[in-house]
Amino acid sequence: xxxxxxxxxxxxxxxxxxxxxxxxxxxxxxxxxxxxxxxxxxxxxxxxxxxxxxxxxxxxxxxxxxxxxxxxxxxxxxxxxxxxxxxxxxxxxxxxxxxxxxxxxxxxxxxxx
Amino acid sequence: xxxxxxxxxxxxxxxxxxxxxxxxxxxxxxxxxxxxxxxxxxxxxxxxxxxxxxxxxxxxxxxxxxxxxxxxxxxxxxxxxxxxxxxxxxxxxxxxxxxxxxxxxxxxxxxxxx
Numbered sequence: 001x002x003x004x005x006x007x008x009x010x011x012x013x014x015x016x017x018x019x020x021x022x023x024x025x026x027x028x029x030x031x032x033x034x035x036x037x038x039x040x041x042x043x044x045x046x047x048x049x050x051x052x053x054x055x056x057x058x059x060x061x062x063x064x065x066x067x068x069x070x071x072x073x074x075x076x077x078x079x080x081x082x083x084x085x086x087x088x089x090x091x092x093x094x095x096x097x098x099x100x101x102x103x104x105x106x107x108x109x110x111x112x113x
Numbered sequence: 114x115x116x117x118x119x120x121x122x123x124x125x126x127x128x129x130x131x132x133x134x135x136x137x138x139x140x141x142x143x144x145x146x147x148x149x150x151x152x153x154x155x156x157x158x159x160x161x162x163x164x165x166x167x168x169x170x171x172x173x174x175x176x177x178x179x180x181x182x183x184x185x186x187x188x189x190x191x192x193x194x195x196x197x198x199x200x201x202x203x204x205x206x207x208x209x210x211x212x213x214x215x216x217x218x219x220x221x222x223x224x225x226x227x
Contacts, residue, residue, distance in 0.1 A: 006155075009153075028180045030227050034215060036218075041220075041223075042220055042221075043206070044216075045218070046215045046216075046217075049215055052227070070133050091212070100168070101146070101158070102217055105154055106155045
Protein backbone atom coordinates (compact mmCIF):
# COMPACT_ATOMS: atom_id res chain seq x y z
CA UNK A 1 0.00 0.00 0.00
CA UNK A 2 1.07 3.55 -0.58
CA UNK A 3 2.58 5.59 2.26
CA UNK A 4 4.09 8.98 3.02
CA UNK A 5 6.99 10.06 5.22
CA UNK A 6 7.33 13.66 6.31
CA UNK A 7 10.82 14.55 7.48
CA UNK A 8 10.78 16.86 10.48
CA UNK A 9 7.81 17.03 12.79
CA UNK A 10 8.54 20.66 13.54
CA UNK A 11 10.05 23.37 11.32
CA UNK A 12 10.73 26.90 12.52
CA UNK A 13 11.56 29.79 10.19
CA UNK A 14 11.76 33.56 10.47
CA UNK A 15 9.23 35.75 8.75
CA UNK A 16 10.39 36.36 5.18
CA UNK A 17 12.58 33.26 5.07
CA UNK A 18 12.24 30.30 2.74
CA UNK A 19 9.85 27.55 3.82
CA UNK A 20 10.78 23.96 2.92
CA UNK A 21 8.69 21.05 4.15
CA UNK A 22 9.82 17.60 3.08
CA UNK A 23 7.69 14.70 1.90
CA UNK A 24 8.73 11.34 0.49
CA UNK A 25 6.26 8.78 -0.75
CA UNK A 26 6.11 5.09 -1.44
CA UNK A 27 3.83 3.76 -4.15
CA UNK A 28 3.87 0.76 -6.46
CA UNK A 29 1.94 2.63 -9.14
CA UNK A 30 1.93 6.26 -10.32
CA UNK A 31 0.89 8.33 -7.33
CA UNK A 32 -1.35 11.29 -6.87
CA UNK A 33 0.15 13.62 -4.27
CA UNK A 34 -1.44 16.30 -2.12
CA UNK A 35 -0.47 18.88 0.45
CA UNK A 36 -3.03 19.93 3.03
CA UNK A 37 -2.87 22.62 5.72
CA UNK A 38 -4.64 22.47 9.07
CA UNK A 39 -5.17 25.47 11.30
CA UNK A 40 -6.00 24.94 15.00
CA UNK A 41 -9.42 23.40 15.61
CA UNK A 42 -10.18 23.23 11.92
CA UNK A 43 -10.39 20.58 9.25
CA UNK A 44 -7.84 20.11 6.50
CA UNK A 45 -7.68 22.44 3.53
CA UNK A 46 -6.07 21.53 0.22
CA UNK A 47 -2.99 23.59 -0.70
CA UNK A 48 -2.10 21.88 -3.95
CA UNK A 49 -2.06 18.55 -5.74
CA UNK A 50 -0.10 16.66 -8.36
CA UNK A 51 -1.88 14.21 -10.64
CA UNK A 52 -0.24 14.20 -14.07
CA UNK A 53 1.53 16.66 -16.33
CA UNK A 54 3.74 19.46 -15.10
CA UNK A 55 5.85 18.36 -12.16
CA UNK A 56 6.00 21.82 -10.59
CA UNK A 57 2.63 22.52 -9.03
CA UNK A 58 1.51 25.89 -7.73
CA UNK A 59 -1.04 26.17 -4.99
CA UNK A 60 -2.80 28.69 -2.83
CA UNK A 61 -1.10 31.23 -0.54
CA UNK A 62 2.13 31.24 -2.60
CA UNK A 63 3.04 27.61 -1.96
CA UNK A 64 4.39 25.27 -4.60
CA UNK A 65 5.68 21.72 -4.74
CA UNK A 66 7.74 19.71 -7.20
CA UNK A 67 7.14 16.06 -7.98
CA UNK A 68 10.47 14.25 -8.42
CA UNK A 69 9.91 10.65 -9.42
CA UNK A 70 13.60 9.73 -9.23
CA UNK A 71 13.73 10.89 -5.61
CA UNK A 72 10.14 9.81 -4.74
CA UNK A 73 9.70 13.25 -3.25
CA UNK A 74 7.09 15.99 -3.22
CA UNK A 75 8.57 18.79 -1.10
CA UNK A 76 6.54 21.91 -0.34
CA UNK A 77 8.15 25.35 -0.61
CA UNK A 78 7.31 29.01 -0.23
CA UNK A 79 9.87 31.72 -0.98
CA UNK A 80 8.92 34.03 1.88
CA UNK A 81 7.18 32.93 5.06
CA UNK A 82 4.36 34.97 6.56
CA UNK A 83 3.10 34.82 10.12
CA UNK A 84 -0.22 33.52 8.85
CA UNK A 85 1.53 30.41 7.45
CA UNK A 86 1.96 29.01 10.95
CA UNK A 87 -0.04 25.76 10.92
CA UNK A 88 0.24 21.99 10.57
CA UNK A 89 1.02 20.68 7.08
CA UNK A 90 0.21 17.21 5.84
CA UNK A 91 1.40 15.39 2.75
CA UNK A 92 -0.91 12.72 1.35
CA UNK A 93 -0.82 10.11 -1.40
CA UNK A 94 -3.38 8.13 -3.33
CA UNK A 95 -3.01 5.81 -6.28
CA UNK A 96 -4.56 6.18 -9.72
CA UNK A 97 -6.65 3.03 -9.34
CA UNK A 98 -7.66 3.61 -5.72
CA UNK A 99 -9.24 6.55 -3.90
CA UNK A 100 -7.58 5.42 -0.67
CA UNK A 101 -5.77 8.55 0.58
CA UNK A 102 -2.99 8.09 3.14
CA UNK A 103 -1.46 10.91 5.17
CA UNK A 104 1.93 11.58 6.66
CA UNK A 105 2.39 12.40 10.33
CA UNK A 106 2.47 16.12 9.65
CA UNK A 107 4.94 18.98 10.06
CA UNK A 108 4.19 21.87 12.37
CA UNK A 109 5.44 25.15 10.91
CA UNK A 110 6.29 27.97 13.30
CA UNK A 111 7.03 31.45 11.92
CA UNK A 112 9.06 33.78 14.12
CA UNK A 113 8.74 37.55 13.82
CA UNK B 114 -21.35 25.07 -2.45
CA UNK B 115 -21.93 23.76 1.05
CA UNK B 116 -19.01 21.95 2.64
CA UNK B 117 -18.81 18.72 4.58
CA UNK B 118 -20.93 18.98 7.71
CA UNK B 119 -20.13 17.10 10.90
CA UNK B 120 -21.80 16.97 14.28
CA UNK B 121 -21.29 17.28 17.12
CA UNK B 122 -18.14 19.44 17.22
CA UNK B 123 -17.19 18.26 20.70
CA UNK B 124 -18.11 15.26 22.82
CA UNK B 125 -16.98 14.13 26.26
CA UNK B 126 -17.93 10.65 27.44
CA UNK B 127 -16.84 8.19 30.07
CA UNK B 128 -15.00 5.03 29.09
CA UNK B 129 -17.26 2.11 28.21
CA UNK B 130 -19.99 4.47 27.03
CA UNK B 131 -21.10 4.63 23.41
CA UNK B 132 -20.99 7.59 21.06
CA UNK B 133 -22.03 8.36 17.49
CA UNK B 134 -20.82 10.93 15.00
CA UNK B 135 -22.68 12.17 11.95
CA UNK B 136 -21.40 13.37 8.60
CA UNK B 137 -23.14 14.93 5.62
CA UNK B 138 -20.80 15.04 2.59
CA UNK B 139 -20.78 17.49 -0.27
CA UNK B 140 -23.70 16.84 -2.56
CA UNK B 141 -22.84 14.45 -5.37
CA UNK B 142 -19.62 13.16 -3.85
CA UNK B 143 -19.47 9.41 -4.24
CA UNK B 144 -16.57 8.76 -1.88
CA UNK B 145 -16.76 9.33 1.87
CA UNK B 146 -13.95 8.83 4.37
CA UNK B 147 -13.72 8.68 8.13
CA UNK B 148 -10.33 9.49 9.61
CA UNK B 149 -9.07 9.37 13.19
CA UNK B 150 -6.55 12.05 14.12
CA UNK B 151 -4.84 11.58 17.46
CA UNK B 152 -3.16 14.67 18.88
CA UNK B 153 0.18 15.26 17.19
CA UNK B 154 -0.37 12.68 14.45
CA UNK B 155 -1.61 12.65 10.89
CA UNK B 156 -5.11 11.48 10.00
CA UNK B 157 -5.48 7.70 9.93
CA UNK B 158 -8.04 6.26 7.55
CA UNK B 159 -10.67 4.25 9.40
CA UNK B 160 -13.11 3.50 6.61
CA UNK B 161 -13.78 4.51 3.03
CA UNK B 162 -17.16 4.28 1.31
CA UNK B 163 -17.86 4.40 -2.39
CA UNK B 164 -21.55 5.32 -2.60
CA UNK B 165 -23.04 3.06 0.08
CA UNK B 166 -20.49 0.26 -0.22
CA UNK B 167 -17.35 -0.18 1.89
CA UNK B 168 -14.11 0.03 -0.11
CA UNK B 169 -11.57 -0.16 2.70
CA UNK B 170 -12.10 -0.76 6.42
CA UNK B 171 -8.81 -2.52 7.10
CA UNK B 172 -7.86 -0.09 9.88
CA UNK B 173 -11.26 0.05 11.58
CA UNK B 174 -11.26 -1.65 15.02
CA UNK B 175 -14.33 -3.68 14.23
CA UNK B 176 -14.81 -5.01 17.75
CA UNK B 177 -15.86 -1.53 18.86
CA UNK B 178 -16.21 0.72 15.83
CA UNK B 179 -18.93 0.57 13.20
CA UNK B 180 -19.94 2.84 10.35
CA UNK B 181 -22.68 3.00 7.82
CA UNK B 182 -23.60 5.19 4.91
CA UNK B 183 -27.31 5.31 4.33
CA UNK B 184 -28.47 5.59 0.72
CA UNK B 185 -24.97 6.63 -0.30
CA UNK B 186 -25.27 10.06 1.32
CA UNK B 187 -25.03 10.69 5.09
CA UNK B 188 -22.83 8.56 7.27
CA UNK B 189 -22.56 7.72 10.95
CA UNK B 190 -19.57 6.40 12.86
CA UNK B 191 -20.20 4.67 16.18
CA UNK B 192 -17.93 3.61 19.00
CA UNK B 193 -19.23 1.10 21.52
CA UNK B 194 -17.77 0.79 24.10
CA UNK B 195 -15.29 3.66 24.09
CA UNK B 196 -11.78 3.38 25.49
CA UNK B 197 -9.46 6.11 26.72
CA UNK B 198 -7.26 5.69 23.63
CA UNK B 199 -10.19 6.61 21.39
CA UNK B 200 -9.75 10.24 22.41
CA UNK B 201 -9.07 11.98 19.10
CA UNK B 202 -10.55 14.17 16.43
CA UNK B 203 -12.74 12.26 14.01
CA UNK B 204 -12.66 13.78 10.55
CA UNK B 205 -15.11 13.12 7.78
CA UNK B 206 -14.15 13.88 4.20
CA UNK B 207 -15.72 13.41 0.80
CA UNK B 208 -14.52 13.45 -2.77
CA UNK B 209 -15.90 13.07 -6.24
CA UNK B 210 -15.17 9.77 -7.92
CA UNK B 211 -11.59 9.30 -9.09
CA UNK B 212 -8.32 9.03 -7.18
CA UNK B 213 -7.00 12.32 -8.58
CA UNK B 214 -9.73 14.34 -6.93
CA UNK B 215 -8.98 15.94 -3.62
CA UNK B 216 -10.85 15.20 -0.44
CA UNK B 217 -12.83 17.96 1.22
CA UNK B 218 -12.83 17.82 5.00
CA UNK B 219 -15.31 18.73 7.65
CA UNK B 220 -14.23 20.53 10.83
CA UNK B 221 -14.16 17.30 12.77
CA UNK B 222 -15.55 16.02 16.05
CA UNK B 223 -13.24 16.20 19.04
CA UNK B 224 -13.89 13.21 21.29
CA UNK B 225 -12.57 13.09 24.82
CA UNK B 226 -12.95 9.82 26.72
CA UNK B 227 -12.48 10.16 30.49
